[in-house]
Amino acid sequence: MQKTRKKYFRDQLMAWFAQNHRPLPWKGEKAPYLVWLSEVILQQTRVEQGLPYFERFRQRYPTVQQLAEAPEDEVMKLWEGLGYYSRARNLHAAARHIARKLGGRFPDTYEGIRQLKGVGSYTAAAIASFAFGLPYAVVDGNVFRVLSRFFGMETPIDTTAGKKAFAELAQELLDPAQPGPYNQAIMDFGATQCTPKSPGCSSCPLHSDCTAYREKKVEALPVKSKKAQKRERFFHYLVVRHQGKALLNKRTEKDIWQNLYEFPLLELPRFSRHEADVRNSELWRQLFDGQEAVIHRISRPYQQQLTHQKILASFWEVGLPAEAVLNSGPFLAIDQKKLGEFAFPRVINRYLNEAQLTLF
Numbered sequence: 326m327q328k329t330r331k332k333y334f335r336d337q338l339m340a341w342f343a344q345n346h347r348p349l350p351w352k353g354e355k356a357p358y359l360v361w362l363s364e365v366i367l368q369q370t371r372v373e374q375g376l377p378y379f380e381r382f383r384q385r386y387p388t389v390q391q392l393a394e395a396p397e398d399e400v401m402k403l404w405e406g407l408g409y410y411s412r413a414r415n416l417h418a419a420a421r422h423i424a425r426k427l428g429g430r431f432p433d434t435y436e437g438i439r440q441l442k443g444v445g446s447y448t449a450a451a452i453a454s455f456a457f458g459l460p461y462a463v464v465d466g467n468v469f470r471v472l473s474r475f476f477g478m479e480t481p482i483d484t485t486a487g488k489k490a491f492a493e494l495a496q497e498l499l500d501p502a503q504p505g506p507y508n509q510a511i512m513d514f515g516a517t518q519c520t521p522k523s524p525g526c527s528s529c530p531l532h533s534d535c536t537a538y539r540e541k542k543v544e545a546l547p548v549k550s551k552k553a554q555k556r557e558r559f560f561h562y563l564v565v566r567h568q569g570k571a572l573l574n575k576r577t578e579k580d581i582w583q584n585l586y587e588f589p590l591l592e593l594p595r596f597s598r599h600e601a602d603v604r605n606s607e608l609w610r611q612l613f614d615g616q617e618a619v620i621h622r623i624s625r626p627y628q629q630q631l632t633h634q635k636i637l638a639s640f641w642e643v644g645l646p647a648e649a650v651l652n653s654g655p656f657l658a659i660d661q662k663k664l665g666e667f668a669f670p671r672v673i674n675r676y677l678n679e680a681q682l683t684l685f
């Protein structure tokens with residue numbers, strides 16, 4: 326690849342960045358803790374959605390020490406609604422590691438940063454370049470897209486060979502004199518100009534030399550070798566209320582929504598509104614063995630789309646006679662008024678918001 330073409334790409338990109346600066350609270354931030362916080366929040370999240378979370382975390386935990394000292398449930402509650410909860414767990418675990426094992430000092434080398442829990446090569450490069458001015462190129466979905474289109478690279482981005490080729494090209498293109506601004510420029514360019522759908526090619530300063538534009542391949546790039554399979558899951562929640570208490574479960578299994586709370590869950594191979602499917606379950610027996618439990622209402626279906634799974638949930642509101650004794654078994658019997666203190670998956674929050682007036 327000609328040197329002049331790479332130089333053209335870099336120069337045009339930096340000129341575009343000078344004109345199209347997006348003022349965001351973490352831009353130009355040098356404190357590694359805050360750079361890290363913003364990068365973790367922005368993984369898989371749109372800027373508009375992540376912004377209030379960044380502000381909330383920065384206010385509640387201004388230092389890594391304060392984050393390390395926070396109870397895990399509190400951190401999860403603050404993260405509620407942002408999804409990909411392993412990010413919050415890893416963030417918290419890494420903060421504790423920094424506070425307890427590194428004497429409160431954020432690592433200042435790429436390798437040191439990369440060793441923090443939940444920090445992959447992309448986040449490590451972002452922190453290393455933004456906070457410490459180290460020459461590491463970021464490679465994320467934006468970078469794959471921009472490079473594959475401009476340079477006409479058709480190697481699938483989800484293969485080992487593709488990842489290597491794009492990482493090498495990204496590193497060659499990086500401006501070593503200003504790695505932080507260069508990384509920010511290519512990320513912003515991918516997020517606002519060279520977007521996945523309907524990119525702004527006609528107003529793009531790179532279009533006169535862009536391979537995909539010239540060869541009418543913009544929509545076809547980048548190339549992926551596999552199509553992600555989506556798994557469908559059917560959740561039937563038993564909303565059991567009795568004498569001012571509600572039953573909750575903390576999800577501790579290695580599955581989606583780890584460490585979030587939910588109502589007692591019956592997962593079935595298909596979506597059901599038949600009482601018999603629920604009444605004949607082991608969960609029902611465990612909760613109401615021999616008791617006159619009544620199903621008052623079955624909610625409408627609620628859907629939540631995750632990256633590789635689609636969740637369809639319904640909520641079965643169940644009551645017991647006033648004199649009955651509720652067998653909470655392995656579940657937590659919590660005061661209904663305290664439901665708001667627990668962190669739930671979005672699908673449960675949506676149900677609670679709708680049901681709140683009549684239910685709790």
Ligand code: SF4
Nearest residue numbers: 519526529532535538
């Ligand atoms: S011309 Fe279009 S495809 Fe090419 S870099 Fe610009 S926005 Fe992306």
